[in-house]
Amino acid sequence: SYVVTQPPSVSVAPGQTATITCGGDTIGSRSVHWYHQKPGQAPVVVVYDDSHRPSGIPERFSGSNSENTATLTISRVEAGDEGAFYCQMWDPSTNHQVFGGGTTLTVL
């Protein structure tokens, strides 16, 4: 099965930039989507198809995907950005949706 790896946690001071990675074999050939889940709430998509931002998501959220790493970048981090972030993609070799293990963002 296709396995992707995220760092368990990332900490950043307010106003700084947070970088969350999702590593997998040739992940750059797949479309990667990112979700933000605040405590007690359902996840919300913040980036889709590697680098596209849904309406209503601040421009501070951006994504990229190349070779073996997909990256979610959050600029000018705010306290409200805290929570868990998950990457997700489809694996056609197994016909399974795949989620990364999640990264907890802490704003110091």
Add this chain to the structure above:
Amino acid sequence: EVQLVESGGGLVQPGGSLRLSCAGTGFVFSGHSINWVRQAPGKGLEWVSYISGSGDLIFYADSVKGRFTISRDNAKSSVSLQMNSLNAADMAMYYCVRDHYDNSPGGWFDPWGQGTLVTVSS
């Protein structure tokens, strides 16, 4: 407003069965695939099952294959997940999520329902 509402969760004994339902409103239901995603307490997201908009394409996670059955009724804008032989590992919040695409997987999930809690305990 596009919305998904789950129902059917609750307490079930090990080995028991439960049927979850998901009702969609605010969009052309047959025009979107639907997935079930679960989250055990304090854990990450785990994909459970996929059904295409037409209902012709169905996939399951290895952990539930042979025990869970997904189905849909587009006339009623609803999707169901029949869960049999439940065990402690199945205890989780179950989310119904709309896939962006109609009859092929690979799209992003938006929106997510509020979830329905399944508790497996004697």
